[in-house]
Amino acid sequence: MSTVVVTGIGELVTNDPAVGDGSPLGVIIDAAVVVENGRIAWVGPEVQAPAADRRTELGGLCVVPGFVDSHSHLVFAGDRSAEFAARMEGIPYSGGGIAVSVKATRAASDADLLAGLRSVVAEMRAQGTTTVEVKSGYGLSVEHEARSVRIAAQVTDEVTFLGAHVVPAEYIGRRDAYVRLVSGRMLEACAPHARWADVFCEPGSRYAFDGDEARAVLTAAATAGLGLRVHANQLSAGPGVQLAVELGAASVDHCTYLSDRDVDALAAGGKTLSLDAAGTAAGRGTVATLLPGVEFSTRSPYPNARRLLAAGAVLALATDCNPGTCFTSSMPLMIALAVREMRMSPAEALWAATAGGALALRRTDIGRLTVGARADLTVVDAPTYLHLAYRPGVPLAYALDL
Ligand code: NIG
């Protein structure tokens, strides 16, 4: 098997607190990494690096674990830039625009949906993202949800069935029938192609689902063998976070409006989460995934990251890349927003965008650069990872092809 050594890493972030500076980021200065068969075989100071068949020299740049974007909606067609422009004029986001994407998505060919998806995933990789979760949710019929998850499965293992995104137009006034469809025939058609199920739980919205409806869909999905994730507490306080924690969801996403009870529940679960969970599933607690691009693009209040961190919750950062609330594929932008707008430190933000994302997907093989992990190396064209937040909007990060 051929090996490659990556040298000239001025600053290496491993997310292994046992090495380097002993911080949660496990920073090693003047480091090297040896890769064999797509996995990391050795990490350490370059002066101690073993020989390898090939060498890639980075000339002093920074390397971080590939970003894990644990929340996106990329199987869609159509354009909603006018909705964004209207929002900037003061029209608040309500979820009503999802119907525009549903109409365009249903009308699109498989080939067009796949091409659009591939193009955003390539855009993500070019900005340092090496794992992406992709949700369905713009099909909202058995046929269109099933093809959405099938198409998503062509680009990632992290596919999420989101039939319970909103109640589609043809079911308005018949919500119960739609919840039965999602929990029954639609789930059956989608489960073979998905790892996760998700629900947009937002009782105050006439489009999304209340706590009882969300519970019905999530329990059916768990019975079908899917892991759980929940869109919750985005537009108002509601039952979503409690439900996610109670049902053992891997992640609860948005978390903008939280009660003290919500924060306590996330903090209790946070204590069970570790990338070292004996190589098994990474704990059973629920990660709080923050999506600051949504607040940026909907001009809404940001979640209180410091409150969650102070309580001991585990945070992930993700783009939520979608045509409605946030059409950016940039994890470096999420890091910059987390630092500038949510007062996370650059180290906390980078950890949440890498290790936090891995935990939100219950993965131990990504989100860190340790022996045995996937060789997902992201280069930051700068002397230190601090530049990810320090130089917002500058395309410094890219996934390294070895
Ligand atoms: O995560 N909130 C629900 N779903 C998406 C937005 C979908 C859309 O508006 O198209 C979100 O923000």
Ligand code: FE
């Ligand atoms: Fe989302």
